[in-house]
Amino acid sequence: MKRRTSFKKNAGAALALAFLSLTISCSDDNMPNVEPQQKTIAAIVSDNSSYSLLKSAVVKADLAETLSGTGPFTVFAPNNEAFMASGITQEAINSMAAADLKDLLLYHTLTSKVTAANVPAGPNAEVTSANGDKLYLTKDSRGVFVNGWKVTSADMAASNGVIHAVERVLMPPKGTIVQMAQANANLTYLVAAVLRASQGSTNVAQVLSAEGNLTVFAPSNQAFIDAGFPTIASIQSADPDTLASILTYHVLAARAFSSDLSNGQSLTTVNGGTLMVALGSQATVKGNGNEMPSVITSFNMLATNGVIHLIDRVLLP
Template sequence: MKRIKTYSRIALAISGFLAAFTILSLAGCRKSSPGKRGTIYATLASNPNYSILVYAINQEGLKETLNRESKESFTLFAPDNQAFQAAGLNSPSDLSKLPDSVLKAVLLYHVLASQTLAAQIPQAANTPVPTLNGQVIYATRTPAGKVFINGIAVTKADISCTNGVIHEVASVLMPPTGNIVQTALGNPNLSLLVAAVLRASQGATNVAAVLSGAGPFTVFAPTNQAFINAGFPNAAAINAADPNTLTKILTYHVIPARVFSSDLVDQSTPATLNGETVRILLGKNAQVKGMGNTTPSNITATNIVSTNGVVHLIDQVLLP
């Protein structure tokens, strides 16, 4: 798959962890050279490419845990400085502006309570794995040996440490802050989508209740500009539309499965919640096309994790 943008939510962490975009590399994992390098903390601290991560660990009092020589072992998915900078966190001073509870939740979402080497990850898609913050991440290992966490590539695997292992990841992993509806409510760029969901729920199907259910679901979420381009410039225009018509369109944006960007297959036609199909196109940019659209929609941001699925932003409303 070509590189596509992945969505990072740190810059809006206080109001729901929603924010900037980052580039998702789908290259295979690079194995580190064998041999012990010291503790997880010491290994990170010895590499200037992890200086922002090290600062965050120190800030939240996790140094002792990750520097401890004991029978305990950990797995750390480590974003390097470039990953933090792509998320809008260019320096330690930017991290210090985040509430401690937010930063600690994000850090612990990168840590497993035992050592897991890349080859020990099941050769399957989206295996749930509990993290130290109490929430799960979804690990994928392909037949070719590529590893993804929440759809984000592991770019360097199996950095061996005396108290566990480090896997470098291409992006900061953001823990979910609610279900799909709550995630959309926390993103100002999805306010017209929220209005459409609420209006559709006044018809025969309570769309908000469906998208708040157990799932898992994948939502291709049109941004506000996408709705404006489709002739819905504001919430008043959406509220004037027929709820059942909106339901048919909105459920066409939902796949009843958890599909990260790493799961997308070129030219595939996954079934949507309304029973019809969309087409996935993976050329220079990742795209999704509604069968009633003359042109495909660009997938502009990916892998926004919710408690009941995943959201990808698109720049065009899909038509059945």
């Protein structure tokens, strides 16, 4: 009798356990799938140590509240490595005026949600950023590019939009090609050459200031010195038409970011000549009259009427 009673107790317990398991299982099946709540763009940047420089800039620019708002926004976000590669340190951020930082960060922002799949193919499709300046987007088999710089990680979802990591800080244009050259201490020889060339039959300064889309491969001061112009005075005494022929050989009648250049590409300049591009451990461009190619030392300096690439050798037709 004791054995039978024990058997009944065990059977009853097993039946109760099975019923409880079935009840829980049915209850779980009926529960809705609740997605974890996404963070805002500001919170994602704040919580990621790789974006500490961007966070510092956002805080100083007083944009944390904006990027925590409803949006939606798209932010092209440079991480710490991108800031450093662009020459912008924490000290540089500290020294910038809050208004300038705000303008810079809003240039990285769109006032709509644009995932990588919805980026226009372009090339260089023009969109307006939150600060009112233009960004140029390209999507192809290599990925997404903004002003020539690659998106290194796309579609980080936020509750108020999306973040795309980009490999450099995007610098808004600060003037025409001529104005940007005048503001660059490493291009004083080029500016002198443009002014001297404009005294001949071709007004090169007017060409480089005109509205439109241009690309200029801009030789550094040292490049002019190496080409036989040891001083600015030597440039000012050169034949204007000879200088004009050389300078217009450095200009393309289209905007060509680094993302638009390919290995072995032939480029036609505004004076009718051709340049040859080579992409390897370094990016180079070579003129027909050059024994050695010129190294492109700095890319994608955006102007209101085009883009500038710095080079270390004067290109010869």
